[in-house]
Amino acid sequence: MNLGGQIFELIDMRSFSNLWYWIGLAVLWSTTSHFVMGVPFDLVGRARRKGGQFLIDMNHLAQIKARRLRDVYARAGVWIIGGSAFVLTILAVTGFYYGVEFAQAVFLLVLPMSFVGAMRIRLAYKIEHEDILDEALCRALTRHRFGIQVIGMISVFLTSIWGMYQNMNIGVLG
Structure with a gap:
């Protein structure tokens, strides 16, 4: 067996049976729910409990992040939404119509x-x-963090269900 074959055998290229995919999924949702609008959530907790400089820092950081995001979407929002819709459509068609597991x-x-x-x-x-x-x-x-966590829980649940289905389906066929 050549070196390329050994590497692909060592690293399982199927997404849902790959440990790195699930680690990435956990890190994605953990990071997304910790940095709410770019503000670390522990800063929100300290600002609520202690006030003072923590409250000032949270206010400034949230205002800066909100202004930056608003400016980006004021200039390129249509292009961002259109590009995102295009990428999501390509991934959905490639993944679910053509059966490419990586796209799924x-x-x-x-x-x-x-x-x-x-x-x-x-x-x-x-x-x-x-x-x-x-x-x-x-x-x-x-409230925003709670909404993110709800979306994250639903997403992880549905992804794990789909991943188990794919692994069982390929396990039976393979």
Whole structure:
């Protein structure tokens, strides 16, 4: 067997039976639920409990992130949404119509993140236009994090169900 064959045998290229895919999925959702609008959630907790400089830091960081996100979407929002829809469509067709497991795996990572992105944009506009600060900002970031966690739980559940189905299906056929 040549070196390339040995490498591909060592590293399972099927996505749903690959440990690295599941580690990546866990890291993706852990990181996404920790950094809410770019603000580390432990800072939100400290700002709520201790106030003072932590509250000021959280306000400034959330305002900066919201303004940056709003500016990006004001300039290129249509292109970002169109490109995202194009990529999601290509992944869905390639994965589920043509049966490419890698495209299915990427689609199951990217689709829920598009919902998180839409929530993030909505919160950014709300922070900018309603001038949300202090305790109201803590509540908004906490609600936003809860929404992310709900999407994450549903996503991980559906991905694991689909992954088990794929592994059982290929196990029977292979």
